[in-house]
Amino acid sequence: MEAPALLDVHDVRRAFPRPGGAELLVLEGVQLSLREGEIVGLLGRSGSGKSTLLRIISGLSQPTAGHVMYLGHAVQGPARGIAMVFQGFALFPWLTVLENVQLGLQALGLPPEEIRKRALAAIDLIGLDGYESAYPRELSGGMRQRVGFARALVVHPNILLMDEPFSALDVLTAENLRTDFLDLWKEGQLPIKGVILVTHNIEEAVLMCDRVLLFSTNPGRIVTEIKIDLPQPRDRQDPAFIALVDRIYTEMTARQTAQRRERLGGTGIGTILPPVSTNLLAGLIEAVAAQPYNGKADLPDLTADLQLEVDELFPVAETLQMLRLAEVEGGDIRLTHMGKRFAEEDTNVRKEIFARALVSYVPLAAHIRRVLDERVTHNAPWSRFEDELEDYMTEEAAEATLDAVTAWARFAELFAYDDESEMFSLENPQ
Numbered sequence: 001m002e003a004p005a006l007l008d009v010h011d012v013r014r015a016f017p018r019p020g021g022a023e024l025l026v027l028e029g030v031q032l033s034l035r036e037g038e039i040v041g042l043l044g045r046s047g048s049g050k051s052t053l054l055r056i057i058s059g060l061s062q063p064t065a066g067h068v069m070y071l072g073h074a075v076q077g078p079a080r081g082i083a084m085v086f087q088g089f090a091l092f093p094w095l096t097v098l099e100n101v102q103l104g105l106q107a108l109g110l111p112p113e114e115i116r117k118r119a120l121a122a123i124d125l126i127g128l129d130g131y132e133s134a135y136p137r138e139l140s141g142g143m144r145q146r147v148g149f150a151r152a153l154v155v156h157p158n159i160l161l162m163d164e165p166f167s168a169l170d171v172l173t174a175e176n177l178r179t180d181f182l183d184l185w186k187e188g189q190l191p192i193k194g195v196i197l198v199t200h201n202i203e204e205a206v207l208m209c210d211r212v213l214l215f216s217t218n219p220g221r222i223v224t225e226i227k228i229d230l231p232q233p234r235d236r237q238d239p240a241f242i243a244l245v246d247r248i249y250t251e252m253t254a255r256q257t258a259q260r261r262e263r264l265g266g267t268g269i270g271t272i273l274p275p276v277s278t279n280l281l282a283g284l285i286e287a288v289a290a291q292p293y294n295g296k297a298d299l300p301d302l303t304a305d306l307q308l309e310v311d312e313l314f315p316v317a318e319t320l321q322m323l324r325l326a327e328v329e330g331g332d333i334r335l336t337h338m339g340k341r342f343a344e345e346d347t348n349v350r351k352e353i354f355a356r357a358l359v360s361y362v363p364l365a366a367h368i369r370r371v372l373d374e375r376v377t378h379n380a381p382w383s384r385f386e387d388e389l390e391d392y393m394t395e396e397a398a399e400a401t402l403d404a405v406t407a408w409a410r411f412a413e414l415f416a417y418d419d420e421s422e423m424f425s426l427e428n429p430q
């Protein structure tokens with residue numbers, strides 16, 4: 001029989017109002033439940049609405065539609081029994097470790113001796129014994145995050161929400177803290193019954209979670225659930241572990257590709273372009289072309305090799321796919337014929353290949369070039385295109401998209417942009 005649900009999220013939708021009356025839909029139709037004894041992972045890219053969902057679950061923010069049930073009651077404000085650990089630690093710099101941890105308890109109205117006793121116990125549990133009177137600035141990042149954990153645990157919550165708690169830490173520190181956390185959890189030493197871990201790190205999700213929910217972007221919704229039924233402690237080298245990581249990569253790239261095709265099916269110039277530099281694009285092509293990959297690489301291997309985060313690698317791989325310089329499929333990236341040529345050629349030929357790819361596969365680049373070609377003066381203001389893009393996307397996204405296409409066009413010498421006059425122009429009009 002399944003353990004009873006600690007938490008049920010029913011059909012949650014969240015939209016933010018935008019100037020002009022439109023709305024930004026961030027979450028739609030989100031359903032999930034957390035049962036006793038579980039660590040559930042929410043895996044999605046930055047901007048997919050993970051933090052927004054955690055805030056709704058904790059009662060810090062309200063959904064536009066749908067609701068959250070916690071132990072049988074609808075969550076309507078900050079819920080007692082649900083605590084959060086943040087990526088940025090969120091400590092008060094002017095308070096000591098002990099004072100920061102005690103802060104969580106003051107709202108509960110306990111007697112001062114009880115507050116102190118429980119705070120000291122939490123500090124001890126998480127491995128900070130002896131640092132009670134230190135200030136955050138005197139601590140390393142890993143120790144600061146331990147304070148973050150102690151402050152969340154000290155209230156003896158039923159549910160711990162973790163919002164990318166390890167992503168601001170260096171690799172070794174993060175791994176130590178994960179291991180310590182898992183040890184305490186397994187030994188039943190943590191005063192919590194269930195955990196939701198938000199992350200964009202696939203291996204971290206496979207290492208820590210019992211189930212992983214994959215989150216899509218625009219709007220954020222849960223598209224797949226993957227059970228991780230490997231025994232703890234888990235070994236990153238175990239073939240079963242590697243197979244699960246591979247499977248999640250495959251799922252994530254497949255979804256994103258399908259989504260992008262859908263979007264491209266629309267108007268074309270309304271596609272949001274990622275802020276990926278031509279250096280990164282060329283770097284990835286070169287890495288895949290070189291030994292040991294020879295034109296085809298497993299994405300998890302490549303991520304580890306290049307010491308990139310998934311969040312950094314995916315946009316680069318997808319941009320190469322959009323430009324038809326590579327194909328992404330089944331967790332692999334494979335250079336196309338043009339991609340291989342790009343890798344072999346010198347800068348001048350690279351620029352030509354890139355310019356052709358932009359004109360053929362990036363409707364916005366082709367559009368700007370056409371406008372410049374047609375105008376007698378061969379120039380046009382930035383604002384003209386930004387206004388046009390804002391019919392399809394937010395002001396922020398329009399600006400980022402124009403920035404991206406401008407940087408690519410500069411490299412390809414497809415058109416130029418002058419920051420001073422805020423004008424696009426043709427370098428070599430035809």
Ligand code: ADP
Nearest residue numbers: 016024026044045046047048049050051052053
């Ligand atoms: P994630 O945690 O997955 O990176 P977030 O939940 O932080 O994503 O953000 C998802 C989207 O919602 C982003 O586009 C962000 O700009 C937008 N967003 C988040 N909070 C607000 C807010 N208070 N007002 C307007 N937009 C917001």
Ligand code: MG
Nearest residue numbers: 050051052163
């Ligand atoms: Mg976030």
